[in-house]
Amino acid sequence: MGLPPTGGGFWITVVVFCGVWSCSHAQISYSVSEELKKDSVVGNIAKDLNIDVQELQSRRFQVVAGSNKRYLDVNVKTGALFVVERLDREELCEGKQKCALHIEVMAQNPVKLYRVEVNVVDINDNAPVFPLQTLVKNITENVVPGDRFSLPGAKDLDVGINSVKSYVLSPNEHFTLDVQSYGEQSISAELVLHKALDRERESVIRLTLTAIDGGKPARSGTMAVIVNVLDINDNNPVFSKPLYKVKVKENVPSGTKLLTLTATDSDEGLNGDVVYSLVDQEGNSASSLFVIDSITGDITVKGKIDYEENPAIELRVQAQDRSLSPRHSHCKVLVEVEDVNDNAPEISVTLLMSSVSEDIKPGADVALITVSDKDDAKNGKVSFRISGHSPFQLQPSYKNSYSLVVSEKLDREQLSQHHVMVVANDEGSPSLSSTGVITVHVSDVNDNPPLFPAAVINIDVKENSPAGERLTTLTATDLDTGENAHVSYSLLDLEGSSTPVSTLMNINSLTGEVYTLQSFNYETIKRLRFQVQATDSGSPPLSSNVSVSVFVLDENDNSPVLLAPYSEAGSVSTESVPYSAEAGYFVAKVRAVDADCGYNALLSYHLTEAKGTNLFRIGSSSGEIRTKRRMSDNDLKSHALVVMVSDHGEPSLSATASVEVVVVESVERVQPSLRQVPLKEEAFSDLNLYLLIAIVSVSGLFLLSLAALAAARCCGSGGALGSCGAPVVTAHPDGSWSYSKATQQYDVCFSSDTLKSDVVVFPSPFPPPADAELISINGGDTFTRGHTLTSAGKVRQLARIH
Structure with missing residues (x-):
């Protein structure tokens, strides 16, 4: 395709080559005359490449960096390739027959390269000049x-x-x-x-x-x-032939003889005595590489002969006689330099981008590589390859030019930069090679979410700890870099949670430090569950969650609470004992509960004051007050007992109950229910039946009172998230008790062989352990903390009175 001639005799020719390679690697060839004016149009690249002009700006169509970029540029509005700087063929190519400028034009989205060859055609802008005026x-x-x-x-x-x-x-x-x-x-x-x-x-x-x-x-x-x-010497020296030809290999050592010239002169004496010399030629610096013996005519090498600089050298030799008016003649010596493989291939790399995104698609161009060899024929024929495994490959474009393209998916987290080693070998003997390393930096994209070290994290906090205490520091790591690895933290509520975690906890969004916003009460909240979300600053941001469980550890912050009839502060309960009571006679039973857990709720009973004789004792775990011996006439008729109930916390907390024991003469004046030591008997008498009915009636009224009291306490202390209120004890028709504490349910049962009325509580679905701790309730009922006994395991009370 050709363009019409421009003014001043300049002309432009365009040839578009699209061969077996796709047009993304096509070569467009233009021919333009030198000395074109600035802004002269060389050709329309968009038209020649069949590219819509409207796409040039959006795809950032431009001439990429190179030594020839300053001469030509592309108008992205029209697609015209125009002259930026004056083209002087003599400056660009000196005496070369062919003068061509090679430029690369790149389009973005997707990245495509187009090669343009501009042949600068000589015009007659220089007149011949002689070396001498x-x-x-x-x-x-x-x-x-x-x-x-x-x-x-x-x-x-x-x-x-x-x-x-x-x-x-x-x-x-x-x-x-x-x-x-x-x-x-x-x-x-x-x-x-x-x-x-x-x-x-x-x-x-x-x-x-x-x-x-x-x-x-x-x-x-x-x-x-x-x-x-x-008016002297009339004969010229004459060479044996006017033109001599000789071949010599480049890099021959200095002093190598090329040939011997012979010239004869018909004159005699000095007029026939011939001397030889090399004639200096203006602009022919290669003539300085040789020397001729003025007497023998031997031409030898004195400098380094380089085929790449001078493949052929022309020498002018003069033969002159020695007369006072010497005569001379000239001949030419054409020295043909033979190439040897003395130049390794040269590798030139132009990176198309400073860094490559790790999500770049395979097939995208990364760099333009040009390989050249100054030698000739096979010595200058070069093969090019990548050494070792690489996620890149070479695609030939034209002549000795290659494109480095992505062949595999890149991952910055595995390798942030790739050192691609390329090797060029010529076909000389021996072969010469060159290596080059192309460093491709891989830039990060946000393809990795922050990760916590574990899926679930458990944290312990003591109850009553002050608000603002730092519980722990949660750290999530992100394999990305920069903003993509900058992690922030936030709190999330679990689905179905009734209380927002933001009212209980706070987290530092930058450091992941978790702080409490309030003091926790084990009796109200035993475990708090929520999620922490880690989010990076990438675009779009990625996140991950971790489940956090905060376990509130019990502190001994609740004193034992006495149950009726000894629950009223400052009151003194009166119990009667017959004078005829035997040792071990049951006097009364003190019951108490503790809202704490574990050892903090394990209660023990002690008599702190025992006036008069040492007549009574109390079970440390049951709270039962019994006589230690029979009465005597020296004993007092009234005994004031103070029972101290203590837990096993550190420090221990306690409560006291006052019991006044009155000694009476007649057994009939004492209620025959829980006053006597149960003895084994063979038959169940009518008296036992009456006593059993009385015991059940009294116990029912007592338990109803406890239930009402516990219900009132529960209503007054509502809780959230596992809160536990006051204990509730419920009587069952079969004679067993149920002890409940908010969300914890306990079943209470009487022993079958004593009147201790011990309460043993086991957790569902686990049976009580062999070494379970028994905690006293109501002075004699004991239970294992945190356990529930199913109804099938209840033991009915059997009262036997002797």
Whole structure:
């Protein structure tokens, strides 16, 4: 596809190549003339690549970094590739026949690369220039017509047709011009004597040599030639042949002989004695790499010959006699340099982005890699590969260019940066290689939630601890980095919870430290359950939860509470004992309860004051007051007893009950219920039946009173989240008791072989342990704290009276 010529004779040619590779790696080739004005349009990339112009801005269509970026740019509004800076072919490519600029154009979303080759075509903007403004030639008068005299060649910075194509000599009667061409870039001119010289007629001949290039219009340069006619030596040295050719390998050691030149002179003596020399050539620095022996004509190497700098070298050799008016002749020596594999491949990498997101899709371009080798033929043919396993792969684009693309899913948490080692090998013998390391940084995305060390966390807190106490520090770790790993904490209520956890607990959102907002009472709250959520600061944020159970540990903060009839503070209960009572006679039973748990609720009973004789004793665990011996006439008739009920907490708390025991004469005056020691008997008498009925009636009334009292206490102390109120004791028709404390239910039963009325309470569904602690209730009923006894395990009371 071509574009119409622009003004000033400039022209542009566009060629689009889309081969076996997709157009994302196509090469567009444009040809433009040098010296285009700034903002001149080279071509329309959007049209040539079949890309909608509307997508150029949204996809951030741009020329990526490179040495040629400063010359060309893309207009994202029109898709035009235009000149940013003046294109001077001679500055860009010096004397090369082909001058091409290679740029890469990148589009985002998705990332695609397009390669553009802009061939800069030479225009005839340079005139030929001679190395000298005036050339002086000394020529003897006896030269014969046909003799030749070398002239320095003109240099033209242009190439091809615009380089020097011909020479013209100003009209004269003695000399003509012989122009010789040795190829497109090699042309020389020699003066040829047309008519014999006569110094006496004309001693100085002034000529003008004009060099003309092949441009349209043509440009030219001139040099003045002054010929001094000398009247001496009339024979020139003659080389065995006008052109010598020789081959030499690059990097040959200094002093290596190339060839020997031979020139002969027909004259005798000094006029026939020939010396050799190399003619300095303007702009041909390679001639300094050789030296010629002036006597023998041997040409040897004195510098380093590099094929990559000069694949072919042209030498001008002069043979001159030793006469006072020397004559000389010239020949050419063409040195063809043979390449050896002395250059390792060169790797050039252009990263398309500073870091790669770990969620980048496979197939995306990451870097552009160019491989080159200065050697020629097989020595310059390069193979390219990635060394070792890598989540990237190479895709050839054109010539020795490759794209580094993602081939596998990346994970920053496993590896935050990849060092991709690439190896380039040429096909020389021996082969040379180069390695390069491309470091690809992987940037983080929020793909990991914060994680707690455990799914459930248990915390203990003592009851009555002050509000604001730090319970623990919860820490969640996040494998991400930066903001994606910045974790904040919050409290969550469990589903169905009646009390918001935010009223009981607080958490530091930055550190995860958990604090109490109030003091806890074990008798009200035994366990508090909630969740803590850890949320990162990513977008979108990720979170995870942990279940937290706070167990309130019991403290001994409740004193024992006496049950009726000894529950009224300051009151004294009166009990009667017959004078004839035997040792072990049952006097009374003191019962008490403690709202604490464990050892803090394990009660023991003691008599603190025993006036008179030592007549009574009390069971430390049952609370039963009994006689220690028979009465005597010396004993008092009234005994004031003080019973202390103490728990086993640290420090221990206690309560006291006052009991007055009166000694009476007649047994009939004493209630025959729980006053006597039960003895084993063989038959169940009518008296026992009456006594049993009386016991049940009294116990029922007593228990109803306790139930009413407990209900009143429960109503007055409502709780939440596992709160427990005052104990409730309920009598059953079968003679057993039920002891309940808020959400805890206890079944109470009487013993079958004594009148102790011990209460043993077991937790459902577990049986009482063998070493369970018995806690006294009502002075004789004992229970194991925290246990429940099912109705099937109740034992009915059997009262036996002797």
